[in-house]
Amino acid sequence: MYVAVKGGERAIDNAHAWLAEERRGDPSVAELSVAQIREQLALAVNRVMTEGSLYDPDLAALAIKQARGDLIEAIFLIRAYRTTLPRIGHSRPVETETMLCDRRISATFKDVPGGQVLGPTFDYTHRLLDFKLAADGEAMAAQMAAPRLESTPHVTEFLNKEGLIQTEDRSEDTPPDLTREPMELPANRALRLQALARGDEGFVLSMAYSTQRGYGNSHAFVGELRIGKVAVELDIPELGFAIEIGEVELTECETVNKFAGSKIEPPQFTRGYGLTFGQTERKAISMALVDRALRSKELGVEMSNSPAHDEEFVLYHCDNIQATGFLEHIKLPHYVDFQSEMELVRKMRAEIFAAQHKEAAE
Structure with a gap:
């Protein structure tokens, strides 16, 4: 908190009170x-x-209500709330092939x-x-189809049967946790995917676009986009099972990209991957496109100087909370900093004017 002048704390308290009044x-x-926001503004929720890394619609x-609709x-x-929660364990990786899909489309296979x-x-x-x-009344709702009740295999597995797509090795290692380690x-890819999932949707979208x-070396097809519910399982040591x-x-989104091959890999397709909470398909597709762009080096593909291929640029600038914090801190008092800058400019001006005056006198 900045308390730069006498009475600053009182002014801040008044600003908070005014904010509460404006919010109401x-x-x-x-x-x-809260229930109305949860049910009727579900995409914002x-x-x-997704970007808050906490699955809790309420x-x-x-x-969203407290922030007056400002999603960032x-x-x-x-x-901030998530940091106060204890961690009691790690769930097993969710099995998305068992997803009960409400939506499932493929742009590669009819x-x-x-x-x-x-x-x-x-x-x-x-x-x-x-x-x-x-109006006060609601529009007439169409009859909704029942959600799919059986497991749905991934479309990309059909390519995999012919060996046309790169095999993704499954690791049993616990991935690094971006929220606990800088x-x-x-x-690695697991860390990149975490950063992209938490990244600002607009930024990731622009990189994907x-x-x-x-501004990249590949054109992607949406192999599959699916939305639905999956079970979360937790291993219980006392029980000996999950x-x-x-x-x-x-x-979940998997993109399919043509790969011309390398010294050790034959021509085939490669994948981009995106996974997000809820129905956030624009973010998931964008995430998959950027994921594939960031895999260029490990796939042995010649990279361009495009921003989406620059791991440091993408990962260090995609987080909207970090970006907002740095951006908004400049509106807080910087009186001392500015005074020093102003004195420096005055000194530089004085030196230049003195030199000009001396040159004119000669």
């Missing part, structure tokens, strides 16, 4: 409940959970076992304002 808005308008909705501030609140499931999506809407939503470069506009402790909704 017109008292004649019914207050927005999902983003806050807390994410509360953070809400993510900040969630991350006919896939299990079929294409459009699910709830904006893809086919006309992007016209629906003024019925501004990032060190070069980072750049790879599609020629138990299911709940389920989470996830968005």
Whole structure:
């Protein structure tokens, strides 16, 4: 906290009170409940959970309410709260092939076992304002399809049967934890994926977009995009086996990229991967594209000078909380710093004017 002048603390308390008043808005308008935010602003809730690294729809909705809809501030609140929670163990890796899919599409295969499931999506809407939503009544809801109740195999496994796609080796090692250990470069893929999952959606999206506009060496296809719920299991030492402790909704994206091969690998397809909380498919696709771009070095692909290939640039600038903290600190008092800068500029000006005066006199 900066208390630069007498009475500064009182001014800050008043600013907090005013903020609370502004957050509430017109008292004649019914207050927005956490449940309403959770149920009706679910996509905002999902983003806050993903970039806040905490799966709790109620807390994410509360953070959005407290932040007056500022999602980055809400993510900040969630991350700060997350640091207060004890860690009781590590869950097993979720098995996404057992996902009960509400949405599952592939841009690479038209006919896939299990079929294409459009699910709830904006893809086919006309992007016209629906003024019925501004009325007191709700628009008539369409009959919803029941969620898929059977496991759905990954589309990329069909390519794998022919050996056309790079095999992903499964590791039993516990991946590094970005929330507990500072990032060190070069980072392994698990750490990069953590950073991208927590990264700002807009930043990751712009990096992904750049790879599609020629600032990268590959063009991707969406092998599969799926959204649904998966079980979370935790090993209980006292029992000697794992138990299911709940389920989470996830968005998973696998992209397929052509790979011309290297000295040790034949021509084949390679993958990009994205996994996020809730329905956050734009973020998951962007994450997969950037993941593949950052894999260029390990795949032996000649890298360009494009930003999306620069691991340090991407990973050190994608975090919106770090970026916001550095950006917003410059609006806080820097009186002493500025006075020293001003004295320096005055001295430089005086020296230049003196030199000019001397030159004119000669």
